[in-house]
Amino acid sequence: MATLNINGRVREVEAESDTPLLWVIREQVGLTGTKYGCGVAQCGACSVHINGEVQRSCAIPVGTLKATDRIVTIEGLSANSSHPVQKAWLALDVPQCGYCQSGQIMAAVALLGKNPQPSDKDIDDAMTNICRCGTYQRVRAAVHLAAGTRTAEVGRTTSEA
Amino acid sequence: MKRTIRRRATNLSRRRFLVGSAVAGGGLALGFRVPFGIEAAAAQGAAAGPEVNAWVVVKPDSTCVIRIARSEMGQGTLTGLAQLVAEELECDWNKVATESPTPGESLARKRVWGEMGTGGSRGIRTSEDYVRRGGAAARMMLLQAAANEWKVSVGELMVSDGVITHAASRRATTYGKVAAAAAKLPPPDPASIKLKDPKDWKIAGKPVKRLDTAPKLDGSLVYAIDVKLPGMQCAAIKACPVFGGKLVSFNESKIAGRPGFPRAVKVNDSTVAVVADTWWRAKSALDALPIVWNEGPGAAQSSATIAEHLKEGLTAPGAYAARSEGNALKAIEGAAKKVEAVYGTPFLAHATMEPMNCTARISADRAEVWVATQNGEASQASLSEETGLPLDRCEVYKHVLGGGFGRRGGAQDFVRQAAAIAKQFPGVPIKMIWSREEDMTHDFYRPISQCRLTAGIDDAGKLVGMHVRVSGQSINAFNNSPLAKDGRDDRQLQGYYEKPGDAQLGYTFPNLLIEYAMRNTHVPVGPWRGVNTNQNAVYMECFIDEVAKAAGADPVEFRRALMQKHPKHLAVLDAAAAKADWGKPLPAGVHRGVAQFMGYGSYSAAVAEVSVGKDGKVKVHRMVLALNCGHAVNPDQIAAQVEGSVAYGLSAALYGECTVENGRIAERNFDAYEIMRLAEMPKVETVIVPTYDFWGGVGEPTICVVAPAVLNAIFAATGKPVRSLPLKNQRIVQSAKA
Numbered sequence: 001m002a003t004l005n006i007n008g009r010v011r012e013v014e015a016e017s018d019t020p021l022l023w024v025i026r027e028q029v030g031l032t033g034t035k036y037g038c039g040v041a042q043c044g045a046c047s048v049h050i051n052g053e054v055q056r057s058c059a060i061p062v063g064t065l066k067a068t069d070r071i072v073t074i075e076g077l078s079a080n081s082s083h084p085v086q087k088a089w090l091a092l093d094v095p096q097c098g099y100c101q102s103g104q105i106m107a108a109v110a111l112l113g114k115n116p117q118p119s120d121k122d123i124d125d126a127m128t129n130i131c132r133c134g135t136y137q138r139v140r141a142a143v144h145l146a147a148g149t150r151t152a153e154v155g156r157t158t159s160e161a
Numbered sequence: 162m163k164r165t166i167r168r169r170a171t172n173l174s175r176r177r178f179l180v181g182s183a184v185a186g187g188g189l190a191l192g193f194r195v196p197f198g199i200e201a202a203a204a205q206g207a208a209a210g211p212e213v214n215a216w217v218v219v220k221p222d223s224t225c226v227i228r229i230a231r232s233e234m235g236q237g238t239l240t241g242l243a244q245l246v247a248e249e250l251e252c253d254w255n256k257v258a259t260e261s262p263t264p265g266e267s268l269a270r271k272r273v274w275g276e277m278g279t280g281g282s283r284g285i286r287t288s289e290d291y292v293r294r295g296g297a298a299a300r301m302m303l304l305q306a307a308a309n310e311w312k313v314s315v316g317e318l319m320v321s322d323g324v325i326t327h328a329a330s331r332r333a334t335t336y337g338k339v340a341a342a343a344a345k346l347p348p349p350d351p352a353s354i355k356l357k358d359p360k361d362w363k364i365a366g367k368p369v370k371r372l373d374t375a376p377k378l379d380g381s382l383v384y385a386i387d388v389k390l391p392g393m394q395c396a397a398i399k400a401c402p403v404f405g406g407k408l409v410s411f412n413e414s415k416i417a418g419r420p421g422f423p424r425a426v427k428v429n430d431s432t433v434a435v436v437a438d439t440w441w442r443a444k445s446a447l448d449a450l451p452i453v454w455n456e457g458p459g460a461a462q463s464s465a466t467i468a469e470h471l472k473e474g475l476t477a478p479g480a481y482a483a484r485s486e487g488n489a490l491k492a493i494e495g496a497a498k499k500v501e502a503v504y505g506t507p508f509l510a511h512a513t514m515e516p517m518n519c520t521a522r523i524s525a526d527r528a529e530v531w532v533a534t535q536n537g538e539a540s541q542a543s544l545s546e547e548t549g550l551p552l553d554r555c556e557v558y559k560h561v562l563g564g565g566f567g568r569r570g571g572a573q574d575f576v577r578q579a580a581a582i583a584k585q586f587p588g589v590p591i592k593m594i595w596s597r598e599e600d601m602t603h604d605f606y607r608p609i610s611q612c613r614l615t616a617g618i619d620d621a622g623k624l625v626g627m628h629v630r631v632s633g634q635s636i637n638a639f640n641n642s643p644l645a646k647d648g649r650d651d652r653q654l655q656g657y658y659e660k661p662g663d664a665q666l667g668y669t670f671p672n673l674l675i676e677y678a679m680r681n682t683h684v685p686v687g688p689w690r691g692v693n694t695n696q697n698a699v700y701m702e703c704f705i706d707e708v709a710k711a712a713g714a715d716p717v718e719f720r721r722a723l724m725q726k727h728p729k730h731l732a733v734l735d736a737a738a739a740k741a742d743w744g745k746p747l748p749a750g751v752h753r754g755v756a757q758f759m760g761y762g763s764y765s766a767a768v769a770e771v772s773v774g775k776d777g778k779v780k781v782h783r784m785v786l787a788l789n790c791g792h793a794v795n796p797d798q799i800a801a802q803v804e805g806s807v808a809y810g811l812s813a814a815l816y817g818e819c820t821v822e823n824g825r826i827a828e829r830n831f832d833a834y835e836i837m838r839l840a841e842m843p844k845v846e847t848v849i850v851p852t853y854d855f856w857g858g859v860g861e862p863t864i865c866v867v868a869p870a871v872l873n874a875i876f877a878a879t880g881k882p883v884r885s886l887p888l889k890n891q892r893i894v895q896s897a898k899a
Contacts, residue, residue, distance in 0.1 A: 016420055016442075023441035027395075032387035033380015035563070037514050038597045042831035045514060074380035086378045093370055093797065096805060097235030098377030099384060099514040099563030124840035130831060132514050132564050133235045134808025136842035138801070156368075156800035156847045157740070 003067035006031070007076025010067065017063025022046040024062045025073060033074040033102045037130065044129030047103035048073050054110035074102035077109065085109050088146035096133035103129045108143050117149050210337070211344035213302055215273040216246055216295030218260075219340035223323045225252040227296075229259050230267070230274035231284040232535050233373060234562035234569070235805075236860045237798035238284035240371045242292055244794055245285070248365040249296030249356065252336060253322040259372055264541040265556040278536040280570045280688065282761035282858025285794055289856055290356075297354045299343075303336050306343035310334070359792055359853055368797035373561070385533040385560040386518045390590035393520070395440035396582050397447040398593055400432040400603050403456040403824035404683050407431050410453045416446040425450055428581045436582065440594050459683040460824035467609060467682050467821060468505075474632030474678030475503065475613040481649045481679070484659055487672030492626030496617025500711045502704055504614070504884045506696045508819040509607035509689055510826075510834060515563020516600040519579035522590040523548055528555045530579060533562040535570040543573035547580035566809070567688035571640070572605050601834055602826040605687025606819055608634035610653070612700035622712035624723065626672035629657065629700065635679050636693075639686045648679040655693035656758050656865065657701070662855075664694060664760045666701070667730030668723040684821060690809060694760035694865035699886065702756035702869035707882050716755050716873065717743050729789060729852065730757060733764040736850045737787035741768035751782060754873025756866040761858030763790040767866035769843075771874035777893040781811060781843040781871055786863050788847070791855035800847040803863050807845050810867030812837035818887050835889070 002013050006029060013028040025034050025048070034057060037045030041059035048057045049072040050065070065071070077083050081090070085108045088094075095101045104127070111118055111126040118126070123143050131139070144150035210220035218226040227246045233239040243259050262274055275291055276283075300320065307325045308315040311332055319326045323336040359366060376382035401407060411433050413425040421442030423435045433452055437443035474480070493499060520531040521544075528548045534540040537559045544555040562569055569575075575593070583591040595603075610633025617626045635653050637645035644650060656664045657675050689695070709719035717738050724731040734757045738744075743753065750772045757766035770783040786803050793799055816835040820827045828834035872883045879896045 019441050023439065026387075027439040027441060030389065031380065032383070032389075035384075035514070036386065036516070036594070038831050040597075040830050040832060043514070043836075077379070081375065081379045089378050090374055093374055093801065095235070095371075095374055095377040096237070096801060097514065097562060097564045098373075098382060101377050102380050105378065127839045130514070130836045130838065132512060132566070132809070132836065134805030134812075134842075135801075136808055136839040137804045137845055139839060140842070156796060156849065 002062050002065065004062070004065060004071060005067060005069060006071045007073060013062070015062055018061045020058050021048070021060040021062050021065065021071070022057040025057060031073050031075050035099055035102060037100065042130070043100070044103040044107060045100050047106040047129065049106060049110060052110070052113060054107050074106060077105070083109065084146045085112065085142070088142040091145060092138050092142045094135050094138040094142050096135055100129055100131045104131065104139055108139070108146065111143065112147055117147055118143065211340045213299040213340060213343050214295060214348060215270065216292065217250060217299035219303070219336045221337045222256070223253065223335045223337035224256040224258055225250060225323070225336065226258045226260055228274060229261050230277050231288065232277070232279040232537065232559060232562060232565070234279065234535065234565035236284065236802060237371060237795060238279065239373055240369070240798060241285050241794040242288065243372060244365040244369060245289055245293050246296035248362055249293045250300050251320045251323070254364050254369065256323065257372065261559055263556055263558060264537040265553070267538070268541070268552055277538045278570065279565070280535050280567060282861040284860070286762060286856035286858055293356050294351070294354050297356060298349050301349045301354070302343040302346045303339055305346055306339040307334050310339065310342065365794050366792070368795060371798065382561060384515055384563050385520065385531055386515055386563065386594060388520045388531045388560070388592060390520065390522065393590040393592055394436050394438060394586065395443050396434045396436045396579070396591050396593040397440060397444035398428060398432060398434040398578060398595060398599060399447055399452065400599070401454045401456065402602060403454070403459045404685060405459040406454050406456040406824075408433055408452070409455050412451040416450050419446045419449070421446070426582060426585050428578050432578060434578070434582050434593065436586065436591060440592065444596060456824060462683055462824045463822055464820045470682065471609065471611045471632045471680050474680040475611055475630055477678060480630060480676040482674060482676050483651055483654050484657065484673055484675040486670070487626070489626040489628045489672040489674035492672035493615050493617035493628060496625050497620045498618040498711055499615065500618070500708050501613070501615045502707055502882065502884055503611060504700045504703065505611040506609065506699060506886050507817070508609045508684060508821070509813055509817045510601050510604045510819050510828070511564070511566045511568035511689055512601065512831070512834060512836065513562070513564030513566060513568055516595045516597055517568070517575040518592065518594040519575040520590055520592040521579040521583035522588065523580060523583045524588045526550070526554060528580065529558065530576055531558045531560060532576060533560050533569055534573070534576070535562065535565045535567075536573070539571055539573050540576045543576040544580055547577045548584060566690040567692070568604065570688065572687060597831070598829040601829050605685045607689035607695070608636055608653070608686040608693070609682070610634065610696050614700060614704040616704070616708045618708065618712050622714055624670060624708060624712070627670040628674045630676045630678065631697070631700070632678040632680050634681050634684070634686050636686050636688060638679060638681050645679065648677070650677060650679060653677050653679070653693055654697065656697040656760055663762055665727070667727040667757060667759060668720075669726045670723065683824065691760065691861045691864035694758060694861070695810070695813070695868070698756060698758040698865035699869050699872065702758065702866070703872050703876070703882060703884070706754070706873045706876055715744070720755070720757065729764050730759060733757060733787045733789050733850060734766045736848050737766035737768050737785050740787065740846060740848045741770070741785040743768060752874045752877040754870045754875070754877055756869035756873060758865045759862070760865060761862045762855065763788060763857030763859065763862035765863045765866045767863070767870035769870035769874045771871055771878060773875060773878045773893055773895045775895055777895065779815070779871070779875060779888055779893055781841070783844045783846070784867065784870065785846045785848065786866065787850055788859070788863055789850045789852055790857035790859050790862070791851060792853055793849050793851045796849055799849055799859050802859050803847040804845045806861070806864040807867050808837060808842060810864040811841070811843070811871065814868035814871055814886055815841070815888050818890070
């Protein structure tokens with residue numbers, strides 16, 4: 001048994017203490033927006049916030065968490081996708097398959113929480129989540145857009161033949 | 162499903178299939194399939210409307226629900242196909258929703274939606290005609306219904322954004338109001354359907370926003386891995402780590418008493434699974450389960466033995482001569498200068514972000530799966546074969562894929578496995594999920610190959626002969642296809658074809674010999690986004706740079722001279738070179754490389770700007786990609802595919818490699834099979850140069866030019882060609898002058 005504060009709600013969950021937080025969120029709690037990608041804290045698809053820090057939940061045994069730890073998943077980020085990061089993601093059509101995007105968004109929100117005006121280098125260092133569709137260019141642009149440090153860029157030209 | 166087929170009869174059933182515009186964030190109405198068992202989510206669904214034809218359902222508020230048969234895996238086909246239907250339908254794009262028919266519905270309606278398979282970059286190019294006709298036919302029926310009601314000639318009506326007007330009588334109505342009457346009309350004579358000239362497109366051809374973004378921003382999209390069903394149990398799975406090996410035994414008593422009531426079951430002759438109440442408990446128990454394998458003869462194989470096997474094929478007699486024009490060997494023999502090189506590329510895993518998974522529920526007379534599939538009909542066929550139930554008793558609920566890249570197409574191993582497990586628990590839904598380690602070590606890998614190229618140049622620096630010999634594994638042979646009979650497998654030479662239209666070589670060589678030596682291994686292989694264009698473009702395009710250097714020529718000018726009879730290839734090369742300022746000065750230490758190739762009916766070219774650090778570290782700063790895909794249905798989504806293809810191709814070039822040790826794949830997770838991250842993503846500029854006279858693919862064509870453009874830039878930087886991938890294994894030495 002563990003007591004967890006997830007998205008502002010305190011819940012009792014029945015799970016072995018070595019169960020990764022990711023699987024407790026997905027299976028016992030039933031919030032499936034947080035994704036399994038690797039299980040070894042490499043890809044970041046499972047990113048959540050714990051006390052405001054972005055963490056890879058696949059590598060955190062649930063037994064190491066206290067009832068006072070504030071856990072936020074993608075579902076608890078905002079009402080109606082109103083967070084500026086979600087709005088920027090929508091404005092630039094960042095997702096392709098979308099599977100990694102919960103984690104990308106959680107990482108971006110954590111970055112902007114600490115560093116509201118990140119440089120490209122700051123984004124390079126903070127945004128280490130894997131995207132196999134290759135949305136990195138738009139992730140970068142959307143972080144800038146959310147921060148207000150740059151307007152949307154479209155790296156595209158169409159020539160009329 | 163019966164209830165969908167009878168959807169006109171009941172409003173209630175419609176609610177199960179649509180989630181309405183309440184989804185956060187977007188102004189658009191968003192519809193997507195909600196699988197059975199998630200009734201709560203569906204309860205907010207919108208009201209039904211009549212089906213005008215197989216492609217279009219119109220709701221009373223004139224929202225048009227467009228049916229999409231192809232799978233969506235991030236490539237944007239769902240939005241592109243909806244644009245094509247909506248263009249002919251003349252509906253209000255702001256009131257478009259989509260839904261996907263199931264393979265069961267397709268079967269019951271005699272495949273009215275055509276092919277469901279989504280691979281080979283075919284999603285739009287091979288369905289554009291019939292989906293546009295579907296939209297046009299629905300428009301004609303809706304207009305006819307209004308004309309009938311007003312008792313005027315249909316020719317007097319105008320329509321725009323789903324509003325029908327009759328100017329003479331100043332009357333107006335909407336699609337929503339006439340849809341019920343339209344649905345009762347006979348479909349128009351196909352010969353009377355006239356499609357718009359693409360030059361008049363208003364919705365298609367425009368960079369409209371994707372229809373499916375909002376539920377990907379708040380965690381609400383239900384991927385197959387997220388499916389929850391009443392009474393569901395979860396399965397973790399392990400196949401023999403050595404390809405071709407067998408399961409001998411397992412000791413279930415060793416996991417008795419573990420949490421979640423785990424049960425070990427045999428899946429097939431090489432695979433075991435553990436079923437428990439949660440996946441984590443199933444996986445933990447599987448890790449603790451003693452298993453005895455018979456690894457078989459494959460265990461003696463390694464990357465070294467496979468490399469020797471391929472190397473032998475580079476010179477062995479008996480290769481398949483796919484193209485023999487003039488006498489290349491003689492021309493090269495007699496040439497003033499000879500250039501020769503051997504290239505190689507490794508096995509690669511697809512590594513979709515969503516690992517393979519499938520949920521199955523099987524009873525005596527019905528089988529159902531919830532699955533991420535690139536080919537719903539192949540899923541259905543696999544389910545039927547595995548269960549022995551006829552096709553019409555097998556249903557497939559397709560979910561948006563968390564990545565496909567070719568892995569979720571023909572093979573359908575995950576459907577067979579889930580069905581094999583679920584058969585042992587009649588009526589109980591079983592969600593089978595592969596661990597990342599299982600996913601990485603039981604893929605159908607991009608085939609390994611080597612290539613020996615030889616060219617002759619005359620005194621004037623002109624290429625007089627080219628000999629290409631590819632030695633490597635065949636996808637067709639692995640699939641027991643007759644297309645690989647006697648080693649005569651043209652598919653492994655994709656991109657080198659003489660025939661125009663698909664994957665034609667863009668060069669004219671005075672003497673040419675292209676050969677393939679089939680050298681198969683025990684490693685399973687399959688299509689990997691871009692398939693064989695990737696390897697073959699590296700071989701040809703990097704070697705062309707080697708030959709150009711030997712001839713003392715500029716790489717673009719050298720290519721141009723060989724491409725005069727291939728104007729479409731040439732125009733794309735020129736577009737990339739122009740946008741990238743080819744020939745103009747660059748910052749100190751930055752070098753350019755170029756490549757061009759054709760695949761999937763489209764023409765691609767790339768220019769890379771690369772620097773090599775003192776430590777040999779390669780940095781790709783900028784890439785310009787030009788693409789002629791004929792018609793460009795959504796330029797912004799084409800750009801997204803090009804950007805993604807750079808990441809996919811560059812990740813492979815920098816890091817991608819599956820090595821074989823003791824018959825198994827050594828790289829088991831992303832710590833060993835490294836994937837490029839955001840920090841290494843170059844600035845990508847996409848130049849779309851459509852010629853509007855053909856329909857080409859988009860998802861795959863541009864990947865193959867990424868690696869050779871980067872390798873050629875490294876060659877320009879260091880003076881030394883890179884002939885083997887990935888770059889992480891290469892010692893790149895900065896040139897003294899760089």
